[in-house]
Amino acid sequence: MLAARHAIVESLPAACQVCAAWPTRPVCEACILRFAQPQARCRACAAVLPDDLGLCGACQTRSDIPALQHCVAAVDYAYPWDGLIARFKFRSEPGWAQPFAQLLLQVTQTRQLLQTRPLMVPIPLTAERLGERGYNQAWELVKALHAQCRRHPTALPCDTLATALVRLGETPDQHSLGREARLRNLRGVFAAHPAHAHRLVGRHLLLVDDVTTTGATLQTAAQALLQAGADRVSALVFARTPPSR
Numbered sequence: 747m748l749a750a751r752h753a754i755v756e757s758l759p760a761a762c763q764v765c766a767a768w769p770t771r772p773v774c775e776a777c778i779l780r781f782a783q784p785q786a787r788c789r790a791c792a793a794v795l796p797d798d799l800g801l802c803g804a805c806q807t808r809s810d811i812p813a814l815q816h817c818v819a820a821v822d823y824a825y826p827w828d829g830l831i832a833r834f835k836f837r838s839e840p841g842w843a844q845p846f847a848q849l850l851l852q853v854t855q856t857r858q859l860l861q862t863r864p865l866m867v868p869i870p871l872t873a874e875r876l877g878e879r880g881y882n883q884a885w886e887l888v889k890a891l892h893a894q895c896r897r898h899p900t901a902l903p904c905d906t907l908a909t910a911l912v913r914l915g916e917t918p919d920q921h922s923l924g925r926e927a928r929l930r931n932l933r934g935v936f937a938a939h940p941a942h943a944h945r946l947v948g949r950h951l952l953l954v955d956d957v958t959t960t961g962a963t964l965q966t967a968a969q970a971l972l973q974a975g976a977d978r979v980s981a982l983v984f985a986r987t988p989p990s991r
């Protein structure tokens with residue numbers, strides 16, 4: 747399995763997959779400078795902000811206290827990342843976890859979160875979806891982040907747990923639903939794994955996923971982790987869908 751995975755990582759093409767510059771890493775320096783500039787983002791939902799204001803308008807006016815209070819994203823879910831994420835998820839190219847993790851680690855807030863010795867936890871797939879795809883892209887990201895943390899000059903001491911959460915059901919197509927409806931739909935979708943729940947007690951948990959849209963999935967997963975005894979829950983996502991205007 748390990749050998750197979752290395753083969754996939756190494757088989758990522760040697761030309762930039764955005765501008766075709768060659769030879770280079772899967773996304774060249776020029777394209778990273780152009781498309782992945784770190785931006786000021788809302789601390790709670792990772793929406794881009796005009797400057798470093800802390801919270802976006804929507805998060806400032808929330809009446810409830812969200813289960814997840816800190817979310818960091820590397821890029822917006824837009825060109826060219828949307829196409830590369832589709833390859834990562836749907837075209838058997840888990841090797842994209844490495845460059846995506848690298849971009850996440852370039853964000854200062856990512857490194858700050860990782861310095862708190864969190865337990866990194868992937869958003870799980872249902873068993874059926876995992877069977878079809880053969881890998882969970884969120885777990886691939888966790889493993890890539892963990893490996894890069896260990897090599898990082900400031901030694902970021904995070905731990906990982908693949909099976910902290912179980913996904914009890916598939917969520918219906920959420921695209922047409924508003925935030926409240928999504929949260930209703932997701933109720934009961936996640937639960938802490940009974941065999942591993944004791945490892946969550948009192949910990950700072952860091953949920954990891956490839957994309958977040960309204961944050962409803964992350965919030966529901968965070969609720970399940972807090973119910974299991976986690977001290978607090980934060981999230982790292984590679985891409986954040988820009989809020990619709």
Ligand SMILES: [Zn+2]
Pocket residue numbers: 762763764765766767773774775776777778
């Ligand atoms: Zn390029």
Ligand SMILES: [Zn+2]
Pocket residue numbers: 788789790791792793801802803804805806
């Ligand atoms: Zn926000």
